[in-house]
Amino acid sequence: MQNLEKILAHNHIKPTAMRLLVLQFLLNKKVAISLTDVENYFDQSDRTTLYRTLNTFVAKGISHKIDDGTGITKYALCEENCHCEINTDLHLHFHCTNCNETVCITDYKIPQIHLPKGYIAENVNLVVKGICDKCNCK
């Protein structure tokens, strides 16, 4: 897929084989994925390379880290034109305690929070835990 290479090139990431594969994997998944998820999927590859690949994607701005409270860092591709900015791009994350999956609820942008005097907000993390729509319908 030339599309993949374009995405990487556009974000100044050199398109190595592994990076293309990981990007493809992220694109296909509709849920947030962990390093272990990637590691299990590409079981011939090295964990450190995958670790650094995911972090490169975050550093270059094509994906964002998600702390869903499980203690396992998750990753998901950013939306088009996302800059991970506090007032425009940050969104709710939902973690299902049944299927253990975490999803971006990008439609739910985090509202501005009015802190007490003197506090300055630089980042916000909003995570809801519960039952996801799939698990709920069963």
Next chain:
Amino acid sequence: MQNLEKILAHNHIKPTAMRLLVLQFLLNKKVAISLTDVENYFDQSDRTTLYRTLNTFVAKGISHKIDDGTGITKYALCEENCHCEINTDLHLHFHCTNCNETVCITDYKIPQIHLPKGYIAENVNLVVKGICDKCNCK
């Protein structure tokens, strides 16, 4: 302080020496504390005992765990009449990236969140990172 023993007794926690000391420590601190914080303060005591003490306090409902995104679990005493319920007791937590302290902003209760169809919320975690009032005034 008989007060300490009353708090424990009222919550069905046997008032051992260590528990009284830890409770005192929590009461004095205005910020959320980690297991390591307690461990450093009582440096003659055992880490596991402190760990279980903190978790007993949570289980019995006198304090709550805080996941501030640093990867280090914090603890803070609950307010009066708190039952850690999603719609009435959950509040904002603020983590200062300068002094590395985490505080409960109990005045800021987490508003009800309207999820997409099918999702059921059981718990919410809202953490703001930035500069706290103390660090900001310097």
Next chain:
DNA sequence: TGCCTTATGCAACGGAAGTGCATTATTTGC
């Protein structure tokens, strides 16, 4: 006092993030 429940102390484990460094691949200058 003696029994039973609970708390404590010590040791060890496990998962996950992160780092150092040698090796391999790729780009760049000539």
Next chain:
DNA sequence: GCAAATAATGCACTTCCGTTGCATAAGGCA
């Protein structure tokens, strides 16, 4: 095209924190 420089990869190892198992000590109750 070739050599040097730069970047990516693979392997080993570390660190940090949370957690558990188990033996011992302490405390409550009959």
